[in-house]
Amino acid sequence: MAGIFAYAVIFLITVVLYRLLRREKKESQGRAEAELPPGSMGWPYIGETLQLYSQDPNVFFAAKQKRYGEIFKTHILGCPSVMLASPEAARFVLVTQAHLFKPTYPKSKERLVGPAALFFHQGDYHTRLRKLVQASLSIETIRNLVADIDALAASALDSWDGGRVINTFHEMKKFSFEVGILLIFGRLEARYREELKKNYFIVDRGYNSFPTNVPGTPYKKALLARKRLSKILSDIICERKEKRLLEKDLLGCLLNYKDEKGEVLTYDQIADNIIGTLFAAQDTTASVMTWIVKYLHDNPKLQEAVKAEQKAIRRLNEEGNQPLSWSQTRNMPVTYKAVLETLRMASIISFTFREAVADVEYKGYLIPKGWKVMPLFRNIHHNPEFFTDPQKFDPSRFEVAPKRNTFMPFGSGVHACPGNELAKQEMLIMTHHLVSKFRWEVVGSRSGSQYGPFPVPLQGLPTRYWKESTR
Numbered sequence: 001m002a003g004i005f006a007y008a009v010i011f012l013i014t015v016v017l018y019r020l021l022r023r024e025k026k027e028s029q030g031r032a033e034a035e036l037p038p039g040s041m042g043w044p045y046i047g048e049t050l051q052l053y054s055q056d057p058n059v060f061f062a063a064k065q066k067r068y069g070e071i072f073k074t075h076i077l078g079c080p081s082v083m084l085a086s087p088e089a090a091r092f093v094l095v096t097q098a099h100l101f102k103p104t105y106p107k108s109k110e111r112l113v114g115p116a117a118l119f120f121h122q123g124d125y126h127t128r129l130r131k132l133v134q135a136s137l138s139i140e141t142i143r144n145l146v147a148d149i150d151a152l153a154a155s156a157l158d159s160w161d162g163g164r165v166i167n168t169f170h171e172m173k174k175f176s177f178e179v180g181i182l183l184i185f186g187r188l189e190a191r192y193r194e195e196l197k198k199n200y201f202i203v204d205r206g207y208n209s210f211p212t213n214v215p216g217t218p219y220k221k222a223l224l225a226r227k228r229l230s231k232i233l234s235d236i237i238c239e240r241k242e243k244r245l246l247e248k249d250l251l252g253c254l255l256n257y258k259d260e261k262g263e264v265l266t267y268d269q270i271a272d273n274i275i276g277t278l279f280a281a282q283d284t285t286a287s288v289m290t291w292i293v294k295y296l297h298d299n300p301k302l303q304e305a306v307k308a309e310q311k312a313i314r315r316l317n318e319e320g321n322q323p324l325s326w327s328q329t330r331n332m333p334v335t336y337k338a339v340l341e342t343l344r345m346a347s348i349i350s351f352t353f354r355e356a357v358a359d360v361e362y363k364g365y366l367i368p369k370g371w372k373v374m375p376l377f378r379n380i381h382h383n384p385e386f387f388t389d390p391q392k393f394d395p396s397r398f399e400v401a402p403k404r405n406t407f408m409p410f411g412s413g414v415h416a417c418p419g420n421e422l423a424k425q426e427m428l429i430m431t432h433h434l435v436s437k438f439r440w441e442v443v444g445s446r447s448g449s450q451y452g453p454f455p456v457p458l459q460g461l462p463t464r465y466w467k468e469s470t471r
């Protein structure tokens with residue numbers, strides 16, 4: 001019996017290998033002369049997925065770059081992929097030849113966010129939606145949001161006071177969620193905000209779980225919560241239409257849109273882009289803010305300098321009786337450099353995914369149609385050629401602007417982050433309140449990251465916070 005089983009397994013493996021070889025041969029016929037980049041495709045089907053996930057992904061990428069150079073091939077998560085670790089290559093994919101590379105996400109994630117969200121698209125639809133999202137994130141809008149963000153940051157920090165252990169990342173997520181709501185809906189009724197928050201956090205929990213329709217699993221719960229979110233959004237939209245409110249927030253921009261033929265956006269298009277923007281805005285900003293707390297904690301001299309800058313502003317604002325002004329947020333040079341260095345060091349978006357829509361040649365190498373293409377932002381941000389002593393947290397390096405295309409925490413090209421100014425504003429305002437009023441102590445394990453999927457300090461950086469005057 002065991003013998004028959006062994007023969008069956010050998011037979012199956014032979015058939016699979018034969019088919020793979022034939023497919024590879026077929027695919028390579030008729031292609032340009034260019035060769036595939038160097039690298040290893042690992043095992044059939046699983047490729048190098050295990051190697052990638054059994055260690056820190058950044059170590060995997062860095063080791064590959066060391067071995068093969070700025071462009072290499074691999075096979076991860078069931079996809080043949082080409083990884084690119086130089087500024088020129090990232091620019092090629094994201095900017096100059098962006099039309100040859102489309103965004104690509106797993107279908108299970110698209111279902112949760114909503115397939116009409118702009119970042120899943122390319123071409124006319126993407127351009128149209130992007131203009132609307134950008135309009136809601138204009139400098140003018142952000143300027144008008146400063147007082148509200150200021151109040152949200154102050155109230156978030158007040159709730160951490162007292163020395164309890166706080167999961168910094170979780171609390172930062174609550175704060176960035178509130179800012180996202182503000183951007184999208186302006187001042188929203190509390191009952192809607194609470195309902196959105198409850199369901200959004202269920203979707204968020206299911207986003208990185210195994211996608212299955214089995215009832216009771218986090219993914220299935222997330223799908224159900226996503227349905228409820230659509231219903232809440234449609235209630236908000238109906239109410240706004242009834243009241244004929246013409247707001248300039250993101251919902252207003254999406255509702256007021258008409259194309260040249262007078263067509264408006266569908267409910268689904270509006271809902272998917274609202275949830276999509278919340279998704280893009282929340283974890284990203286919260287992760288970076290958590291790293292700011294950590295780096296300031298670990299670098300006491302820098303913390304003192306940032307404190308001095310922010311306390312001077314607080315004194316001008318009558319010890320916080322006046323809110324921060326827009327011009328004050330634009331004039332925080334020490335804090336701003338610390339934010340930039342945090343974006344570089346943490347590189348929370350280590351890379352992005354695209355898919356080649358045709359066979360593409362880059363520097364004599366072939367990137368075959370259908371392969372995934374991944375510009376590796378973190379490798380670029382941690383390359384000593386562009387950032388001296390890259391593992392050192394040193395905000396003063398930003399006294400000189402980085403070389404072109406070497407600093408891309410917000411991506412580059414047609415899909416570059418439209419929320420970057422808002423994100424920076426949130427980080428500056430949060431830091432202002434943190435350092436000018438609080439002291440904090442990180443609890444427990446001090447180094448290391450966890451991925452979810454963005455890197456955050458271990459366990460979300462458990463920390464005790466105290467108002468300075470009470471200690």
Ligand code: HEM
Binds near residue numbers: 415
């Ligand atoms: C520190 C915080 C943030 C970081 C590091 C960040 C980073 C990025 C990056 C790297 C991309 C490009 C991804 C790609 O090319 O595949 C992106 C896209 C995007 N971001 Fe952000 N982001 C942040 C905060 C925000 C905020 C606050 C918002 C909105 C309020 C936002 C909205 C978006 C949207 C809508 C896209 C998709 C743009 C498109 O496809 O055209 N992001 N972000």
